[in-house]
Amino acid sequence: MLLQGNWPTKPPLGYNSVNVNGKRTIVINAKGKILRQAFLWKAQENLTCKAIRQRLASNGIALCHQRVADILRNPFYCGLIVHRMLDGAILPGNHEGIISKELFLQVNGILAETTHGYSIKEENDRIPLKRFLHCDKCSQPLRGYIVKKKNIYYYKCSTIGCRTNRNANVLHQRFVEILEWFVLDFPVDVLHLIKQQAIVNFNQYSRGYVEQQTVVKQNYMELQKKIVRLEERLIGEEIRANSITGI
Ligand SMILES: [Zn+2]
Structure with missing residues (x-):
């Protein structure tokens, strides 16, 4: 069923499952037409998910912030199907997309940029031990960040109330010293x-x-x-x- 492009279970918001001449068909409903606007708001105005959520609410679709992000990332809306039973494969669905594949890719390109907002590679190069190092007070993995004014990187604990915060260069030096203990x-x-x-x-x-x-x-x-x-x-x-x- 899935391999033939037919979505087996309840379709996502914006679609109805109806019977046409005894055949189950998935069609776009009124909410789907409004959801199409959400993709356009992202692509054309680069609105945040919060702002999109507000506009959708004023159009009668009340969703939480996370749902908005999930919808914008769901390829079902451009006519594709991805299902756990397909083992990660993406197939063309037999339902109509509310948006084009081009618009879907454009929106997801913007989402990827704004989610991170920084170059992942640069951050990894300068703070390679983030998540590897753990806080000595509460054992949580440390995160890395930069103080832009000084161009200095730090590792910090993200537990609320825990003040572990260390200069990255100092920790790197210490790490190298510790590695030297293991030299045979x-x-x-x-x-x-x-x-x-x-x-x-x-x-x-x-x-x-x-x-x-x-x-x-x-x-x-x-x-x-x-x-x-x-x-x-x-x-x-x-x-x-x-x-x-x-x-
Ligand atoms: Zn801590």
């Missing part, structure tokens, strides 16, 4: 033996975890199969949607 100054043939032994030790210590991981993976696969089975039954209308909510 031995001849190559001895290093080779140490490496072999370290691998054996590691495998011994982690054996329990590997077994545990296998069990968790098996359980996960079972659950995935159950979900797919339930979805298939739902598509076949053997069970009603409201009887499986909460799963």
